Amino acid sequence: MHWVGTWAASAQKVEAKLMPPSLPELGNVTIRQIVRVSIGGKQMRVRFSNAFAKAGNDLRITAATVAVSNGSHKIKANTLKPLAFQGRSSVAIPAGKLMISDPLDFDLAPGADLTVTIHVEKHVNEVTGHRSARCKSFFQTGDAVAAPSLKSSVNTNTWFYLSGVDVSANENAAAIVCLGDSITDGRGSTEDENRRWPDFLARRLLANPETAHIGVLNQGIGGNTVCRGGKGEPALKRFERDVLLQTGVRWVIVLEGINDLGGGKTDADEIIAAYRRFIALAHKRGMRVFGGTILPCGGSFYAKKPQLEARRQRINDWIRTSGEFDAVIDFDATVRDPKNPDRMLKAADCGDHLHPGDKGYRMMADSIDLSLFK
Template sequence: MRAGHDHTRRVAAVILAALVTAVGVPLAAPAAQARPSVSAEARTPQDPAPAGRDRHFAVTWAASADRQGAGPADRSYRLVVRISAGGNALRIRLSNAFGDHPVTFASAYAGLRRQGAELIRGSNRRLTFAGQPSVTVPAGETILSDPLPGKLAAQSDLVISLYVTGAEGPTTGHGMAMQTSYATAGDHAAEEAATSWTDPISSWYWLDAVSVETSTAISSVVTLGDSITDGWASTSDANRRWPDYLARRLQAAPDSPVKGVANEGISGNKVLADGAGQAALRRLDRDVLSHPGVRTVLVLEGINDIKAHSGVTVDDLVAGYRELADRIHAAGKCVVGATVMPFKGWSEYDAAGEAVRQGVNDWIRHGGAFDAVVDLDRITRSPYDPQALLPFFDGGDHLHPNDKGMQAMADAVDLSALRCDR
């Protein structure tokens, strides 16, 4: 018996930097037990407080949910995400916010990626929901998993594998992941090999957040934005969106209590009007304020309102920014505003839109609604043509920064500005 225990400890040591299995702790109730549906308590998006007063949950990864195309039933999804902050007792949030029918997650697992769809051997562990191995989520609702015992290292490639049944009509997910995930027919969620995962996909489905338990001294920042925050024109499968660069900076900063980064960008999103996702004003509660452990919100939105030739004025956008700031402050969180970046050369550019951008940026810099300002316009514009992106940062369409531009944006954030005195 002692030899068996020694072997277990040696295996656990190999994966200690990521998930540490607690020997003998039951991970799920027997599969024969009844499958739960989501109770009113489970539907609450906020995490309950952990038992220790010096510990809390903090969001370490997120992707804004939106309405996606119809999803086939009896299908498994292997979703690859790079977390930011490390911690214990990971929890995932599954969303059916935009579905028209209930969806059943018949099994769910969390593991660590080795490469592609292959997981590190021994890392894939079952997730449960109110002690059960499966759960049915009604249309319009979300659910949190039970905490999974063990430690998750910062900057881990976490893999959530879901076996989904009963999916009808539109699904809920994040369309532009800039990350390859995988799908397959049937239930393969428990498998660690890549053999069955033959269908690469470029979106995240159902999964919209991951949180970990950490010290109450540690907190997270949410980046609320559009395609620039979503990472368009950055290199796929490389985690080079500007929030990714910011997460690496925060991990390397020993004096920063802000370690988690939740990327809530949606390509094409606007502050004021629905379209590509719900407007920032409509999705603020679900995509930002519902996450645990958030200390600060960094807002980079507005270019899609401006360039759409919709007649949006400076006053219109200022009113939208003020409402965002007021609601974030009312929730007890800091808010940092970012100036709107140049877009000369983009097909919708014109002098009227540029005048609105300049007026909006002047208000962001001097209006006083934000606790701090990141002047991304100044950082990314060309010194020879201030209405245009610096060519070295231009991803090719004169609107979206490339990898170097994304890194420059993250480097422009004063890390001390992410921890105001509220």
């Protein structure tokens, strides 16, 4: 048996405007968050991050529990279990650090909705979380980590402090990291329905007996870039934390670069050089790296950027023909309009001509050859 990631979210700084309006500072508050795991297990542990806090700002979690979700802010009370940290019910996580809970016996079913509930003692300057959860997190004043429901709660669509869930799995089990931007983060998909392309991929893997032991870790950040600027730390900077230090990873899918091109300050050769860096770093860890071609964005607000389409085609041609990735996943070919190849198919488009909708994300996931993960 060994540890394998079953769920993850990329850590980033969460702005004050994303805090619940009635709780502008997260002090003496219970936070209940719901995540949909990929693979299951009989033992689990949870990761919490205080990566972006200012020096001296410990994240003090006084109590934490896990349970199977019963919808919204409710839990299945008979599944509730407390988390511990080196045998203690509370923990102080220093600024810039990650904390992993003690192993916990817990019957976690594949594809289950898991709630993680914590009580935070006081507000931390520069809160760490994930801006675009695509589902609700619930907040209630005081310590209610064991409550079967948070009847007085408010909610927001952001995850706070929670960065991963691992399960103890058989030796053949492993995880895939999906590294990307808002297209991997699921912008344009239906909220609260887990319809990002990594979600559809996870369901396909679970439904196939030959791949049902493979976890999927979504490390997409909306507005993220490969090289510079954008939301969150650029992929070049976050690659170690979000890929190399994830648990039980054997494969990486890289789908990122459209925001660099849309910003107009990064050329194709810089992005290709970054891809080569990703490949080299991952290969040193024994991981296989698959290159996802960049989707078309004709008709979007990015389309007016000079040279964007030529640079996108140059990058995609390199991904397809260089042989440097271990395999190619041709997302561009899957969703582009054959009559207007600089645009997405209408059926795949969420409407902004940059992000797919639910059908487009399903098309992307369905295009992936599962034999890549044998």
